[in-house]
Amino acid sequence: MPSLILLLGGVHCAAPERPAATAVIASGTDLESANPLVTVHPLSRQVQRHALFVTLVKLDSLLQPVPYFARNWNWDIARKTLIFGLTRDLNWHDGVPTTAADVVFTFNSVRDKQLGSPRAGDLSAVNSVKATNDSTVEFEFNAPQPTLPIVFAELPLVPAHLLDTVPLARWRSSSFATNPIGNGPYKFAERVAGR
Numbered sequence: 001m002p003s004l005i006l007l008l009g010g011v012h013c014a015a016p017e018r019p020a021a022t023a024v025i026a027s028g029t030d031l032e033s034a035n036p037l038v039t040v041h042p043l044s045r046q047v048q049r050h051a052l053f054v055t056l057v058k059l060d061s062l063l064q065p066v067p068y069f070a071r072n073w074n075w076d077i078a079r080k081t082l083i084f085g086l087t088r089d090l091n092w093h094d095g096v097p098t099t100a101a102d103v104v105f106t107f108n109s110v111r112d113k114q115l116g117s118p119r120a121g122d123l124s125a126v127n128s129v130k131a132t133n134d135s136t137v138e139f140e141f142n143a144p145q146p147t148l149p150i151v152f153a154e155l156p157l158v159p160a161h162l163l164d165t166v167p168l169a170r171w172r173s174s175s176f177a178t179n180p181i182g183n184g185p186y187k188f189a190e191r192v193a194g195r
Contacts, residue, residue: 034180034188036156037110038172040118045154052182053156056084056103057148065148069098069157079144086135092159093187100131105160107139115168122151157183 033039036048049055057065057073070084090098107129110117127140159181166174180188 033172033177034191035158035171035174035177037106037115037117037119037158038177048156049154051184051186052180052188053158053184054090054098055154055156056152059153065153068153069103070152073148075145079146080141082139082141082145082148083132084137084139086137088135090183092161092181092183094159094162094181096159096161097134098157098159098183099134100137101134102157102160103137104129104131105164106155106157109158109163109168110155112168115171119151119155122149122155125149159183 033044034048034052036045036053039045039048054069056068056070058068060066069086069090071087072085074083075081076083084103086100086103088097092098107123107126109115110119111123111126111129113120125141125143125145127142128138129140130138132138158176162176162181163171163174166176171177178191182188
């Protein structure tokens with residue numbers, strides 16, 4: 001699996017040698033946080049969504065939703081209940097399977113006022129999120145939805161098994177914020193802050 005190294009701030013004249021399967025992202029600003037549920041900064045969000053973590057769906061070149069962690073989705077006739085069928089072969093980078101429990105944990109954490117997530121407003125139409133088994137998640141909305149809400153392509157999932165014991169008030173300062181375990185195409189290797 002490719003690794004990701006973040007060089008934040010500062011200037012480098014020559015690139016150091018690194019393994020071929022390593023991507024280095026340089027930025028003129030420090031990474032706000034590696035936790036996608038508490039992040040506001042656009043660069044941080046891009047790194048999270050496209051490198052470190054997966055979302056339920058992703059957008060194709062025409063900005064239409066296509067399967068990602070969700071292999072399919074279906075609406076009820078009233079378009080108030082949305083059911084996602086998930087792939088069964090995605091693991092967190094520590095080897096633990098990514099399941100419907102992680103989806104429920106992610107979306108319920110964003111909706112929890114104690115976290116104060118900047119993404120909470122994106123879920124204001126969601127009444128409930130529940131897992132019906134390890135690979136199926138059901139979202140119930142408070143009103144019919146004309147389209148698949150874009151938040152499903154923008155909000156990366158977080159690992160319940162690593163964050164469920166961390167109080168929401170400490171998420172911004174937890175070790176996960178600077179040393180994340182993701183499930184995306186790149187495994188986080190290191191963060192070089194201020195350099």
